[in-house]
Amino acid sequence: MDAFDLFRKLGAGAKFDLKRFGQDAARFKTHKPKGTDVSDPFSSIDYFGKASTNKPQEDDCEDGEVLNESEESDAGDKRKRKHEQTDVKTNVKKRKKSKVAKGISWTSDLDKKILNLQNGDKEKNSLKRLKHLHQEKVNRIRAQHRINVHGCDVPDPLCTFEELQSEYRLHSRILQNLNDAGLDSPTPIQMQAIPLMMHVNKDTSILTLCLGVCPTGSGKTLAFCLPLLSHLQQPANLGFRAVIISPTRELATQTYRELLRLSDGVGFRVHIIDKASLAAKKYGPQSSKKYDILVSTPNRVIYLLNQDPPALDLCSVEWLIVDESDKLFEEGKTGFREQLATIFLACSGPKVRRAFFSATCTPDVEQWCRLNLDNLVTVNIGHRNTAVETVEQELLFVGNEDGKLVAMRNIINKGFLPPMLVFVQSIDRARELFHELVYEGINVDVIHADRTQQQRDNVVKSFRSGHIWVLICTALLARGIDFKGVNLVLNYDFPTSAVEYIHRIGRTGRAGHHGRAVTFFTENDKPLLRSIANVIKQAGCPVPDYMIGFKKIHSKVKRRLEKQPPKRSTICTTPRFLMKKQKSKQKVKKNAIKGFDFYFV
């Protein structure tokens, strides 16, 4: 292995910075040209197995940005460094002690090396080496947890929740609530997203966003709730300081509950809009502004904003969080994007920061972020758009529509382990299937957006409590909803895309538990079979080879897709008065407030 290759591997996701480490590499090369000697300080690190399977993504290797990353993350650690400069020895000792006390499995090798460096030469380049070793350590942690970061000024990953208290003055009660909930160590997305969101707080002048993409059921909610609470510090009477937007009421409720549980005893006023007409009075201009965090679906917020006078004031919002962001970015006549744009505009405070989270990432979202936001940092866990690996996935050919019902009855009669979620394509089909199954003598119910709020709440409640064994649902429950111990997800109707598939099966196998997903398919589903078979294969489940061998997409379909005019978003959240003066899109873009325009160029 070439020395440069080796350094690249050590970088695990970051590109090797020749300018900075060229000297080291050259020296390294003269000493250990093949990099195979086990006594070598670098090759002794047990790390390659993981790192080599964890190929950095293409776009994570853009020259300029990664250069910034390595430099900036050093800068981000300036405080630590300063101490190290003056009193390195004690500092390292202290750090080592604290890490050990918290039970982190750092390789003691590295720490020894750092100490040895201090005891030995006090040369100038020892500091450089120290920095290098530290960076190496951080890279190794990221590689171990398959954390990929991309952007400037990315803080080091968090290894224990306790660090939140020492580093960011997290309320001790929140930490206690965490422990009470049985959460003792952060998941990969939490390790990176939490310090990232905390870190941007120190830098108030720049609009910052982080984009978190990681598998379903891996703790995204906590990843943004914790830094949120930590940042707000204390309840204040300034009006809402944080807004969380969810695509469904069920998900909003779930997030709301999670926030309540976390902030129990701290006194934050967390609100959810359950009835917009009632909420109008509550949050209107006459209100006392005694609230801190708002969780809602988008249209309710808009309803309040559209009242005259507006019944909701979002100008003191410091954090805008978009959960399931790719869903909320959907375009089209009835898409969410316009609604989201309105809310973006309403959060007009000077300190507003945004974070986008989802298990899947569409090019749309990412492109928009790259175009419109400064200091974009993205965090990916594992590979992008992949299914979680704890789900055992299976494709089942059922011939035709009738075959589905036969196969379904078969599963039920053979005896299955409830609870089971059954996904169908539309509300009508959900109703139909429900009527087919309701007389089977099993506890079955159905949920979709056409049912009343009361019915929806009851269904979710009884499914959670185990009174319902089989729940038929539409895309309403596809995203984010965390049911404990769903044993089987049945895709009765074939999912419309790989992304949809990933979200659906993500309802099972959550938080590391084992789950199972069965997907029915018929002749008609062939066009999408390949892409979903690929997802399954990538997650390590067996898939017949012929499926992968299918044409990428049916040529007719593809042609039809290509024929469609390349519709760009025409939504513009630039204030009207700017629009009248500037007709050209380019000019508007130029004059628009950075981060507030929704144009695609």
Next chain:
DNA sequence: GTGCTCG
């Protein structure tokens, strides 16, 4: 296709 106000 799904989801997202109010009355």
